[in-house]
Amino acid sequence: MISSRHEGRVAVVTGAGSGIGQATVVRLVREGAQVIGCDLNESGLATTTEQLGDLSPGVTLLAGDITDQEFVDHVVTSAGGRIDLLANVAGIMDHFVPLGDLDDELWERVIAVNLTAVMRMTRAVIPGMKAAGGGAIVTVGSKASTSGGTSGVAYTSSKHGVLGLVRHVAYFYAPDGIRSNAVLPGPVATGIGASSAPSVPWAMERAMLSMATMGAMAEPDQIASAVSWLGSDEAANISGAILTSDGGWGAA
Numbered sequence: 001m002i003s004s005r006h007e008g009r010v011a012v013v014t015g016a017g018s019g020i021g022q023a024t025v026v027r028l029v030r031e032g033a034q035v036i037g038c039d040l041n042e043s044g045l046a047t048t049t050e051q052l053g054d055l056s057p058g059v060t061l062l063a064g065d066i067t068d069q070e071f072v073d074h075v076v077t078s079a080g081g082r083i084d085l086l087a088n089v090a091g092i093m094d095h096f097v098p099l100g101d102l103d104d105e106l107w108e109r110v111i112a113v114n115l116t117a118v119m120r121m122t123r124a125v126i127p128g129m130k131a132a133g134g135g136a137i138v139t140v141g142s143k144a145s146t147s148g149g150t151s152g153v154a155y156t157s158s159k160h161g162v163l164g165l166v167r168h169v170a171y172f173y174a175p176d177g178i179r180s181n182a183v184l185p186g187p188v189a190t191g192i193g194a195s196s197a198p199s200v201p202w203a204m205e206r207a208m209l210s211m212a213t214m215g216a217m218a219e220p221d222q223i224a225s226a227v228s229w230l231g232s233d234e235a236a237n238i239s240g241a242i243l244t245s246d247g248g249w250g251a252a
């Protein structure tokens with residue numbers, strides 16, 4: 001165990017089969033949490049089980065799509081009624097497609113995963129958190145949550161959107177003891193490259209200009225540690241915060 005920070009707590013993590021979500025599952029389990037992880041990618045979840053090794057029996061990993069309300073309900077029900085921490089991590093990129101080249105299908109899929117599913121997951125945990133007197137929600141945004149040059153229009157819009165959701169929940173549910181915060185990573189070595197391959201060369205060149213001051217790739221656990229901390233009682237007075245974890249890129 002790294003620490004007992006989350007001892008006795010129940011956490012739900014989306015995107016549990018790869019990258020930051022997988023690292024978050026492993027970290028939270030090692031910090032004492034009982035974790036319910038979910039991901040679209042079943043084989044990714046199998047790698048999470050491998051990484052957990054001896055700790056895997058305490059973890060529930062569910063395969064499914066968080067854009068599907070029935071699956072969202074299933075994930076929350078599987079937690080057994082009490083969720084102390086929700087980590088909204090799952091997300092997809094948009095191939096750096098600029099607005100003029102965007103088709104509705106790409107827009108709708110990216111918004112569905114990166115924004116609507118985050119809304120659905122968050123909405124689904126609120127009643128239980130209210131009944132329990134509180135809870136913590138940590139949502140992974142991006143450098144694209146606060147700038148317009150680092151991805152395509154669908155990803156940028158979705159990641160700006162989640163900040164509104166994060167702040168809405170922080171404000172309106174503060175009287176219920178619910179905290180809501182965001183972590184904005186810079187570049188992280190994960191599997192997200194599959195949806196990052198650029199498809200419009202001039203737009204990628206333009207995006208590269210805004211990435212000139214980008215620092216080194218982070219490891220997924222460096223983001224998971226921020227998620228864990230914001231979701232713990234050590235951050236009990238922090239809500240509505242937007243925490244960058246980008247090695248200083250955002251300070252440029």
Ligand SMILES: NC(=O)c1ccc[n+]([C@@H]2O[C@H](COP(=O)([O-])OP(=O)(O)OC[C@H]3O[C@@H](n4cnc5c(N)ncnc54)[C@H](O)[C@@H]3O)[C@@H](O)[C@H]2O)c1
Nearest residue numbers: 015018019020039040065066090091142187188190191192
């Ligand atoms: N990697 C980076 O450089 C970077 C930078 C900034 C922000 N982020 C954000 O970090 C988060 C995690 O991304 P990552 O880099 O770990 O990527 P990743 O591709 O390694 O992991 C994302 C996981 O989410 C899952 N997923 C996608 N759509 C889903 C759906 N509809 N239902 C359930 N699961 C789904 C994928 O199967 C995958 O396992 C994302 O929100 C991403 O936007 C990543």
